[in-house]
Amino acid sequence: MTDRIYIRPVGFAPGPQSEHGNAIRLAGGMVYASRFAVILRRDGEVVERWLASPDMMREVLGQLPDAAGAEAEAQWANLTLAHPSLALGARTIRLDQPQVMAILNVTPDSFSDGGRFLEDPEAGRDHAAAMVEAGAALLDIGGESTRPGAPVLWEGDEIARVVPAIEACAAMGAAISIDTRKAAVMEAALDAGAQMVNDVSGLAHDPRSLEMVAERGCPVVLMHAPGAAGDDLHAGSGYGNTVFDVFDALHARRDAALAAGIAPANILLDPGIGFGKSLADNTALINALPLFHALGHPLLLGASRKRMIGALSNEAPVGHRLGGSLALALAGMNAGVQLLRVHDVAETVQARNVWRGLRDAALTDFSDLPG
Incomplete structure (x- = not known):
């Protein structure tokens, strides 16, 4: 029992x-x-x-x-645990309010940008600079597509894609996260100027990754994906209760990270919206986001432009999902999520700033209280 x-x-x-x-x-x-x-x-x-x-x-x-x-x-x-700020190079990211993590894909088959920033590195640099200028707290750079059916990329090719982008973004003083599930790519990225790892497998895919992240002492995002240990992240779902099963799985990956020597303050958690999850699974997780604070680590929400938005809005194509992306970002803010991983930085930052202003005003509005 x-x-x-x-x-x-x-x-x-x-x-x-x-x-x-x-x-x-x-x-x-x-x-x-x-x-x-x-x-x-x-x-x-x-x-x-x-x-x-x-x-x-x-x-x-x-x-x-x-x-x-x-x-x-x-x-x-x-x-009730207040999380310390993230120190990423010269930048300090406070976690007492929502922060925006900007997506920069250098892949030929990204669902959102179709490989534009891999084929044109100068356009990628300009886009990264614009996102930082628009208020992104950090850039999340990835070189391997994680969409359903995407082939596994050899680590050498992935390194060749991400390292030039990381070096260019580091030169502009940006805080950088590397989006990868391979230890060799993590190492090359950290050496090139990245300061954080964002692993969609929760450090389960590569046997070396737990030890390597512990040795480097860098922050790491552990994301939930049912097929994390294999090549297909989306395989093997079949949840009994989606919310509790994902909570338990993140609990287990967090415990594995701690056992490997990763400091508690360096662990962030992501429920993995869209990874091996149906529309019903995703909506259940969005509605239950506040529960995941009970694990004791900052939360990341990555729902920008995802398939669930199209499913809820007459199959809107990827380029027409801004409204839905902002709705999900606001749901994350209302749940206390600390990092919002998004494509549309300026719009999300504006929504965050208005949300924050309303929250600040609520703390000083005593007009409806007696005395």
Whole structure:
């Protein structure tokens, strides 16, 4: 018999004063949670569910089986954990508010740009500079397509694609993440000026990657993909409960990273929207994003221009998914996500700035409160 516990924020407030202080600041960010579902799952089935406000949480946790108690205490502490800033080269990225990670693909078969920035390196440099100027906190550079059906790329070819782009972006002073699942590419990218690794396999694809990232001491994003250990990231889904299964899988990859010697403060998590997931799976994960703060690490959301937007908007093609991308980015902000991985930087930064202004105003608006 296996018991698993999950503490999911389900009620939110514009600020703690609207709940007379009975709300928590979710993951040290700009979102406040005032009600939580404490869910007990046994052998894959939900057997009990409690609702609690912060002042009731100790009472609810005291009712849990001993085997689940320690994990529940850790999750409750994690939900209020404020994360330190990311130090990426000369740039410091604060994680107490949403930040924008800009996508730069140097692949011939990217679904969003069709290889434009691989074929024309100068256009890629100009695009990267424009995204930084528009407010991107960092650039995520990738040389291998991860769309369904894409062939696996030899690491030498991937290195040849990404290193010139990284060197050019490093020369302009940008903070850089390398989007790869191969240890050799990670090493070459870090040597060329990247400061962070973004691995769509959660460091499961390449047996060397866990040890290498630990040795380099760099931040790493662990993403969920059901086929992470193999060549096809999208294979082997078949979830019992998508949200809980992805949570458990990220929990396991986080534990593997810690066991390998990767510092807790260097770990970020990504639920992997679109990777081996149906529309129903993706919408469930978007709606449940606040739960993933219970793992105790900053969250990344990569939903920009993805297939789910087309599925929800009369099959809008990739180039016509800005509205849907912004809707998903705002859903991430409202869930307290720290990094938003996007194609449309200026528009997302503007949406973030307006969102942040509304959040700031809510903290000082006492007009609806007595006294």
